Amino acid sequence: MKQIFKKILSMLLTLLIVSIVVFAAFEIIPGDPAISKLGSNATPESVARLRAEMGLDRPFLVRYLSWAADMLKGDMGTSYSYNMKVSSIIVDKLPITLVMTVVSMVLTLLISVPVAITLAKYAKSGIDRTGHIVNQALMAVPSFFLGILMTWLFGMVFKWFKPGGFISYKRNVAGFLGYLFWPSLAIAIPKCAMSIKLLRSAILSEADKEYVRTAYSRGNSTMEVLYRHVLKNALVPLITFWGMTVADMIAGSIVIEQVFNIPGLGRMLLTSISNRDYPVVEAVIVLIAMVVVVMNLIVDLICRKVDPRIK
Amino acid sequence: MSLLEVKDFGVEFHDHLTPEKVVEHVSFTLDEGEILGIVGESGSGKSMTALAIAGLLPRKKMIKEGEILFEGKDLLTMHRSELRGLQGDEICMIFQEPMTALNPTMKIGRQVEEALRIHHKDMSPEDRKKRAIECLENVELKDAEAVYDSYPHELSGGMRQRVMIAAAMVGHPKLLIADEPTTALDVTVQAQIIKLLKKLNKKEKLSILFISHDLSLIEQISDKVQVMQRGRIVEQGSVEQIFKDPKEEYTKQLIGAIPEVKL
Numbered sequence: 277m278k279q280i281f282k283k284i285l286s287m288l289l290t291l292l293i294v295s296i297v298v299f300a301a302f303e304i305i306p307g308d309p310a311i312s313k314l315g316s317n318a319t320p321e322s323v324a325r326l327r328a329e330m331g332l333d334r335p336f337l338v339r340y341l342s343w344a345a346d347m348l349k350g351d352m353g354t355s356y357s358y359n360m361k362v363s364s365i366i367v368d369k370l371p372i373t374l375v376m377t378v379v380s381m382v383l384t385l386l387i388s389v390p391v392a393i394t395l396a397k398y399a400k401s402g403i404d405r406t407g408h409i410v411n412q413a414l415m416a417v418p419s420f421f422l423g424i425l426m427t428w429l430f431g432m433v434f435k436w437f438k439p440g441g442f443i444s445y446k447r448n449v450a451g452f453l454g455y456l457f458w459p460s461l462a463i464a465i466p467k468c469a470m471s472i473k474l475l476r477s478a479i480l481s482e483a484d485k486e487y488v489r490t491a492y493s494r495g496n497s498t499m500e501v502l503y504r505h506v507l508k509n510a511l512v513p514l515i516t517f518w519g520m521t522v523a524d525m526i527a528g529s530i531v532i533e534q535v536f537n538i539p540g541l542g543r544m545l546l547t548s549i550s551n552r553d554y555p556v557v558e559a560v561i562v563l564i565a566m567v568v569v570v571m572n573l574i575v576d577l578i579c580r581k582v583d584p585r586i587k
Numbered sequence: 588m589s590l591l592e593v594k595d596f597g598v599e600f601h602d603h604l605t606p607e608k609v610v611e612h613v614s615f616t617l618d619e620g621e622i623l624g625i626v627g628e629s630g631s632g633k634s635m636t637a638l639a640i641a642g643l644l645p646r647k648k649m650i651k652e653g654e655i656l657f658e659g660k661d662l663l664t665m666h667r668s669e670l671r672g673l674q675g676d677e678i679c680m681i682f683q684e685p686m687t688a689l690n691p692t693m694k695i696g697r698q699v700e701e702a703l704r705i706h707h708k709d710m711s712p713e714d715r716k717k718r719a720i721e722c723l724e725n726v727e728l729k730d731a732e733a734v735y736d737s738y739p740h741e742l743s744g745g746m747r748q749r750v751m752i753a754a755a756m757v758g759h760p761k762l763l764i765a766d767e768p769t770t771a772l773d774v775t776v777q778a779q780i781i782k783l784l785k786k787l788n789k790k791e792k793l794s795i796l797f798i799s800h801d802l803s804l805i806e807q808i809s810d811k812v813q814v815m816q817r818g819r820i821v822e823q824g825s826v827e828q829i830f831k832d833p834k835e836e837y838t839k840q841l842i843g844a845i846p847e848v849k850l
């Protein structure tokens with residue numbers, strides 16, 4: 277219980293630091309939201325007037341504190357470029373990226389666990405060696421490239437989906453999921469490869485333990501020993517990896533959303549950065565940091581559940 | 588017919604360029620309700636023999652010779668699924684290290700019940716639990732309900748070995764193979780475990796193959812004894828015969844080496 281409390285405290289500290297760093301970053305990088313809003317041939321007076329209107333003329337600390345206070349109240353501010361509440365923009369985009377991440381994660385788990393178990397069962401055989409080579413190759417290919425390849429193969433050659441034909445979940449949920457399946461798969465494949473490699477070796481090192489012999493002595497078959505006894509023990513190191521993977525997938529969506537022309541959070545982040553739309557960028561980054569931090573806590577709780585020895 | 592009849596059993600390793608014989612011409616029988624003690628120096632092939640009877644020797648990289656007849660059927664040549672049907676149900680095994688022999692992430696109860704889940708699928712979960720608790724009580728664990736719900740790391744070494752015995756006994760096996768079950772435990776716990784095995788032997792007519800290199804333990808528990816050296820049986824006979832009137836020089840040496848203090 278005390279550890280959980282400590283964890284939550286360190287989570288909050290992490291969020292605080294992230295928010296300061298993000299805020300400070302826009303002090304340092306060149307570019308002015310007032311100029312990007314008015315265009316580069318605006319008069320200095322009108323720029324100054326707009327800056328005052330946006331509150332940009334106040335000192336850094338004052339601006340940070342008022343922004344942070346608003347954030348704590350749940351008010352993410354107003355976008356410079358869309359003249360819309362940041363929260364309503366995010367509520368619009370977040371489900372897309374979130375669904376994509378969840379589908380990617382589910383695919384990763386569904387594929388990697390049985391494949392890793394099979395490779396471990398036939399360790400050092402032909403299947404295992406072939407699996408290793410394929411795995412190594414897939415691990416090395418970046419998701420965006422897989423995305424391009426899949427768009428060509430499944431989209432243009434087989435015509436299993438319409439490239440660039442994103443369908444909003446508001447219009448058609450099945451169509452939405454059907455389209456998101458492909459980018460999710462592109463994100464999942466390298467993560468799968470990595471998971472398979474880690475899980476296979478975790479299973480093999482567990483398989484040498486004595487409780488495995490006990491399990492066999494009770495009449496379990498090899499598959500039963502692997503699924504009923506070894507898997508749970510081998511998952512402990514993987515859970516941490518998967519927790520990091522979720523955060524990584526959200527960050528990775530920035531690129532994959534470009535490839536598949538998906539109007540998600542990542543897409544919006546890129547546009548907002550180039551528009552110097554600070555409120556949007558800051559809110560999105562704090563949101564991503566929050567996901568990472570919460571994932572950490574969840575991972576911790578799951579690890580405790582799986583391995584009772586963790587104090 | 589004896590419960591167990593080992594005939595001219597041998598094991599040869601083929602994992603190196605030159606094959607290595609680690610067990611040769613081992614023959615013995617074990618009747619229902621009998622306790623056979625196996626003694627011998629480290630590396631004499633005791634564990635290999637025990638694992639072979641429990642069906643736990645790897646299939647690859649070794650050649651097994653002879654026959655191991657359990658109720659007349661050869662364990663070495665029967666189909667794997669038939670062997671699995673005996674493992675945990677008729678033939679059970681407990682090991683030297685109770686610390687590592689249990690699965691650390693599975694509750695004791697599930698592990699004790701496992702043989703029932705595998706071999707008695709028709710049993711209801713409630714009946715399984717009842718039987719598991721009964722077994723935990725039979726091995727003299729206090730507060731069996733609490734033990735049932737705990738994890739291995741919450742128990743002491745002696746308690747875990749009792750749990751292993753309970754898990755072995757859950758399906759009323761005919762043969763228990765105990766490979767140095769007390770070596771990792773301290774002396775008082777050792778004596779309790781020996782007493783417990785003896786009790787189960789009487790109560791359930793359980794046959795036990797008891798392996799140890801502690802001759803005083805062997806003397807306390809066994810009906811008959813066999814002495815192994817370098818993969819062979821050098822002498823076998825009843826406890827009285829081996830301890831009062833050893834024939835072989837090696838056996839005399841072993842007995843001469845027993846420390847005077849008895850438990």
Ligand SMILES: Nc1ncnc2c1ncn2[C@@H]1O[C@H](COP(=O)(O)OP(=O)(O)OP(=O)(O)O)[C@@H](O)[C@H]1O
Pocket residue numbers: 600602607609627628629630631632633634635636800
């Ligand atoms: N994988 C293997 N390859 C080759 N030889 C092996 C292998 N495993 C065991 N041996 C050998 O088999 C012989 C018998 O081993 P076994 O474990 O049966 O001895 P033991 O009598 O049980 O000894 P201990 O009292 O130390 O447990 C030993 O000489 C050992 O070195």
Ligand SMILES: [Mg+2]
Pocket residue numbers: 633634635766
């Ligand atoms: Mg041994």
